[in-house]
Amino acid sequence: MHIGKKTLTLALLIMAASAIAPGMAFAQPQVAAEIGRDAPDFTLVNLAGEEVSLYEALESGPVLLDFWALWCKPCLRALPGTNKLHTEFKDRGFTVLTINTDSPRSTAKVKPYVKSKGYEFEVLMDPNRSLQRLYRFSQIPKVYLIGQDRKIAYAQLGYSTELEQRLHGEVAKLMPAAAPEAETKTDADHEEGMN
């Protein structure tokens, strides 16, 4: 390869400058500011053509909003974890509302994709990204965990396996305690795991 000295120097300089990045302590400060804010209500149409509203969903328990699009690879990578949360907590009043933000160009492909992956969570369509403006953010994947007090309990931007685990912990913290038998079983399992 013949790359000019100037180009190579520039590219390497940027690399060198960025080498300090791993040492920078980022703990998603950008989303911390959102926690505790009121979650605005909205109504969108799901894949079955029915209207779903946030505040109505909150009547049965906490709600997770997960914003995604077919072109966003980290979003697609995060969806199996979102489906697991739905499966694990749905019987305890927890609702997962995923918000698809693909433009009308890809609308027809969303339901086939969701069905082919066997996802069971609710998918709401927002082709003009009205919720991103309502919640005032621009990048995805983004999740909001909303408590029954209609306040944002947790927010997360981006995807990594660490964030997936952290989100699971935050959902579990917000859920009302499980039935006594289930609790006993969980504790026993935990002790067994420790041994």
Place this chain on the structure above:
Amino acid sequence: MQRYAAFDFGRSRIHVGNFYEIFGRGLLFRSYEERDIRVDNNVDGALFRGEAGGFRGKAFSGRMRNTGPTRSAEREDVLRGTDLEYRVPSIGSANVVLGGSYVLQSLSNELGERFRLEEEAYAGRGSIAHPLFDLYGEYARINRLDREDVIALLGTMPTKGVGHYIALSMFPVDFLTFSAEYKRYDHFRFTSMSDPGSDINNPPSLTRENSYSLVSRNPHQIDPDDEKGFQIEAVATPRYGTTVTLNRSETAKIDEDLFHHDVAFNEWYGEVRHEVNDEVTVAAVYDYQRDEKRGIQTHTPVLDIEYYPAGKGWALRGEYQFQERDVFVSPLERIERSHFALVEWSVNNDVIISMTAEHATSVDPSRPQQDDFLMTQVDYRINQNHSFTVAGGKRQAGFVCVGGVCRFEPAFEGVEVKLRSSF
């Protein structure tokens, strides 16, 4: 920037200020923001949204922001629009929605009321959502002014425009789904009268939205004045962790035979994505495109590997792409080849470092050429609305496209600093 006041009463809302809105799937009206292609045609005015007894309505009046190259950010045309949907009470397990839209554009210019221009557009649509299939159809018409004095001023233009769009999705079994779409746009460009570069509508282009660099380098740019075509996609999950996607799209001029090989744009796309385990995903892609208008035919294989280590905040992704580009338009005939590699390191949830390298050759019998490109980029998310990017090196010219609307990015060498903010 958004600035508005909104008043909610029951299930209705009045919004005064600037706003974005869409009617149906955008055949008639879509006001939206897409930063990658520098489109922001928000409307400044008043918008009403309301619901009652199975009906859902929207109505607005305002001025759309021009974003075309000639009149950027001016607002001259007055737009008025209304959209009404009715949800038919459930028929078995199917949800049926019927709807209609109307948009009127008017422009009073300095020549006075005598030259007040008007264009109106209307559409009807219907959709059925069923557990086994979804069907959506929309028919739209544009009526342009047919006054002799205006024609003398602006030149002749067709007085009628027509657009059809149909989409059918089917889910016969859990592991196999299909979608098929058809379009027909005849003199269907609905643009600002004061700035023909600014679109009022945004009909679906029915070409695949590709995310790989070389695959999206020679895109099809939608021509709403003379275009028909189809797109079919099948998604299969034959075993857990494996997804196969096949996509086929074709676009032709309205008076051409759609199934003849001489179409305007033609694409085949195949992708196999496999989760090797919880941490590693591998994807293999092959794409073929032929664009008669620009005289380019491409073959592009891609290999894509993602690594997300368990319980960690970092991730690594690598891509290798190869493209053979046959430029067959005379007298520029040549074959070009590109090898492209990308390494992307998500250092943590806020910092991404990526490096791209490309080796490009042009096999022109009279003038063989080759060139190399190396680019390093660091993206840092400052907060939820602001991000900072530093890039250095050299990159190829190419198109950036969203929804069939494209912007050409020229070749670049040097350092680029970007601060992206939304308010």
